[in-house]
Amino acid sequence: MFIATIDEQDATGEIAEIYAAEARTLGFVMEGTKCWTALPQVAPLVEHLLHAARSNFSLGLVNWRLITLVAAKQIPSTYCSHVYAKLLIQDLDSKEKVRAIQHDFRTAGLAAKTVAMLVYAEQIARDASLVTERDIDLLRHHGFSDREIADIAFCASYRCFMSRFFDAVGAMPESTWLDPDPEFRAAMTVGKPA
Template sequence: MTTSFLPEPDGEPTPEARQLYDDDLAGLGYVMNASRLWAHQAAAHDALFGLLGQCAEAANLDDRRRGILITATASTLGDSYCSLAWGTKLADPSLAASLLQASDDRVEGLDDAERAMAAWARKVVRDPNGTRQSDVQELKAAGFTDAEIVAITLFVALRMAFSTVNDALGARPDAAYRATAPAEVLAAVNYGRPIAPGPT
């Protein structure tokens, strides 16, 4: 089964890779294709997600806000894997589909702070050198502190790094998404690598 351009590492998994697999099995019932890829550098995966967790805490990101930031980031980057994963995690499938399809952030169901975050994420992905003081001021007007703005920006940049590694090395979204992703989300993700073959 083709899940990425690289096979899983040979031999016994490292303790970090085994933990990746065990966490997937406990939470999902299967090992994600991304985890099979990151098993080659599982310690780096842990360090990356440790830093993402620090950023989420510093920016006061709950699950909904993390989902909004990640879907805005992944869809703008054209990453189908994270779009499907987080579009599925968001509690409102219609909101998720709107975020995944939007080229801007005139999305129903977002409050002012969420709209400002999503707009900022898209700008950072599209052209980090094209951002302006006025863009940062929009975040401040929505209630974010300077420290939170740095944490949000770092969160987006780290998610871009994670998506870039997955996409460049051919990681395909897990076959399970055919069954677990809401129909609206499946329809919205018409970009990036296709879902992997295999049973759902």
């Protein structure tokens, strides 16, 4: 990490609660969580927004993770690529499937509706100014409601915000997230070296 953050033993109030909850869940506190404590007035807001958005995401946790993986590649965010690849391996029970999705989700055997969702998320992460009403109509044609389209847009946009801050302050993926397979690890290292 390039900047000073609040250490776990020095955390108080809401930040201590955030750290404790993450340590209970993961067994450690991620650098991606700690880095926000350089702005202690913002850290709880970021954390609460993430949890509120993810827990109310209309398309389910696996789609949240798929969108995040695709967006992370475009940003490019090594941190988020490794974290979400590891989570998706558990979800999909296949490292090969996750690698295929990260390489090119269009040819990874996903349903046409899922591919349409990821095409939209990818464009948001690349350059959202190029999204047109035609893109939205195509999503509707695939059966997405406006609420679901807004959720996809939020998830991809939020990942850009989070990942760019992580890189800007030097947060790096913990060894827990790094796959032992060097080829897989290299594929998920899309930005800064891990």
